[in-house]
Amino acid sequence: PYAVTDGCIRCKYMDCVEVCPVDCFYEGEVMLVIHPDECIDCGVCEPECPAEAIVPDTDPRAEKWIQINARYAAIWPNITEKGAVPADADDWKHIPDKENYLLT
Ligand code: SF4
Ligand code: F3S
Numbered sequence: 001p002y003a004v005t006d007g008c009i010r011c012k013y014m015d016c017v018e019v020c021p022v023d024c025f026y027e028g029e030v031m032l033v034i035h036p037d038e039c040i041d042c043g044v045c046e047p048e049c050p051a052e053a054i055v056p057d058t059d060p061r062a063e064k065w066i067q068i069n070a071r072y073a074a075i076w077p078n079i080t081e082k083g084a085v086p087a088d089a090d091d092w093k094h095i096p097d098k099e100n101y102l103l104t
Contacts, residue, residue, distance in 0.1 A: 001039035002046060003065040004032055007053030009098040011089045014082040016045040016054060027079040028072055030101060035073035036066050051093050 004016075008031040016032065017025045024038035034045075034054075046054045055062050092098070 001036040001041060001066060001069075002034055002043065002054055002056050003036070003059075003062055003069045004034055005053050005055055005061055005065045006031075006098040006102070007051040008032055008049070009101050010086060010092040011051040011053065013050050013085055013089060014079070015048040015050065017079050018082050019044045019048050023078065023080045024073075025079050026073040026076040027083075028076045028102075032079065033069035033072045033076065036070050038073075 004025075010030050012031060014032065017023075021042060021044070022038055022040055024035045024040075025032045026035060031053075041056075043056065046056065055065065057063075057066065086092075
């Protein structure tokens with residue numbers, strides 16, 4: 001499956017949600033995740049993300065992030081339509097290693 005990585009944190013552009021054919025995105029306060037068991041590996045979400053936060057399972061970071069995505073997809077609500085993007089999303093877009101902001 002594909003996975004959302006920390007690039008999404010505090011950006012949450014949600015363009016990915018608009019294109020996913022199986023609606024397998026789940027929404028937390030600061031980021032979205034993909035349910036690994038529901039993703040059909042179509043790949044259309046990856047180029048849609050302005051923050052380049054979505055990776056395929058061949059990416060070196062995928063193993064760790066697929067686990068994180070699975071954990072939160074089980075407890076966060078499903079999201080099927082793009083909502084309001086955070087006003088400061090662009091300020092966070094190029095900040096590296098945002099994992100520490102996941103639970104703040
Ligand atoms: Fe949805 Fe396809 Fe992205 Fe998987 S790869 S999350 S099925 S758009
Ligand atoms: Fe996040 Fe990119 Fe989607 S910033 S909400 S993974 S479009």
